[in-house]
Amino acid sequence: MTAPLLSLRGIAKSYGAVEALKGVDFDVAAGEVLALCGDNGAGKSSLVKILSGAHPPSAGRMLLRGEEVRFASPDEALRRGIATIYQDLAVAPRLSVAQNVFLGSELTRRVLGIPLLDKRRMAEQARGFLARLAVSLPDMDQPVERLSGGQRQAVAISRALRWDAGIIIMDEPTAALGVKETAQVLDLIRRLHAEGRTVILVSHAMADVAAVATRVVVLKAGRKVAERPVEGLSADALAHLVMTGGAA
Ligand SMILES: Nc1ncnc2c1ncn2[C@@H]1O[C@H](COP(=O)(O)OP(=O)(O)OP(=O)(O)O)[C@@H](O)[C@H]1O
Ligand SMILES: [Mg+2]
Numbered sequence: 698m699t700a701p702l703l704s705l706r707g708i709a710k711s712y713g714a715v716e717a718l719k720g721v722d723f724d725v726a727a728g729e730v731l732a733l734c735g736d737n738g739a740g741k742s743s744l745v746k747i748l749s750g751a752h753p754p755s756a757g758r759m760l761l762r763g764e765e766v767r768f769a770s771p772d773e774a775l776r777r778g779i780a781t782i783y784q785d786l787a788v789a790p791r792l793s794v795a796q797n798v799f800l801g802s803e804l805t806r807r808v809l810g811i812p813l814l815d816k817r818r819m820a821e822q823a824r825g826f827l828a829r830l831a832v833s834l835p836d837m838d839q840p841v842e843r844l845s846g847g848q849r850q851a852v853a854i855s856r857a858l859r860w861d862a863g864i865i866i867m868d869e870p871t872a873a874l875g876v877k878e879t880a881q882v883l884d885l886i887r888r889l890h891a892e893g894r895t896v897i898l899v900s901h902a903m904a905d906v907a908a909v910a911t912r913v914v915v916l917k918a919g920r921k922v923a924e925r926p927v928e929g930l931s932a933d934a935l936a937h938l939v940m941t942g943g944a945a
Pocket of ligand 1: 712715716717735736737738739740741742743744
């Protein structure tokens with residue numbers, strides 16, 4: 698048997714006296730869209746921060762393809778193929794589309810031995826990543842602050858594609874979006890899934906979960922209370938699962 702792509706074992710997180718996570722175990726298989734659900738304060742974002750390298754766990758182990766990993770920073774997680782997209786700090790608003798996609802990993806070319814930013818190649822590649830997401834923007838040089846929320850998410854996801862991240866984590870990607878933009882983000886997730894990438898989606902929107910997730914893990918007060926395939930579950934059934942943890 699091959700090891701799961703990602704395994705969490707006994708993951709706990711305390712902030713002072715607050716126990717946000719109390720020993721969470723689950724596996725993530727390659728290529729699934731795993732929804733992480735639960736009420737406010739259940740521990741979802743705490744778990745995302747651990748997966749993304751932003752926070753160390755207080756206890757527990759994380760295994761990537763069966764090998765234990767500890768991330769000292771989000772950059773380290775990114776280098777290991779785990780990209781996280783936060784709703785609010787997903788993009789740098791003043792920077793251009795291409796600059797955002799290549800933030801911290803700019804492409805350069807050498808002129809007389811001197812490295813210069815290769816703006817043309819970055820714009821071309823940024824356009825290519827967006828095309829894979831079926832998003833076309835007229836201008837790679839325009840600041841991201843002029844884009845819609847859905848387009849910004851596409852830019853943030855393009856950054857994950859630039860790193861060729863196999864695991865893309867999204868924390869409430871549609872929370873601040875309107876109906877049309879939400880539909881666009883769900884379409885982005887479907888495209889990542891079709892490319893064989895693994896998505897971990899934190900969401901309160903059960904309609905979104907029903908539409909794109911393959912499996913759901915429910916957290917409640919820092920513990921996993923349910924875990925099951927999403928196929929055949931309506932948004933209402935998912936909401937019930939989150940509320941009751943699957944108890945009849
Ligand atoms: N930096 C922090 N310092 C202290 N307590 C924190 C911190 N971050 C989270 N907590 C606490 O940990 C618990 C879990 O919070 P977390 O943000 O992980 O929940 P969540 O499931 O993401 O909630 P929401 O749905 O509201 O985003 C909460 O009780 C919260 O108040
Ligand atoms: Mg949260």
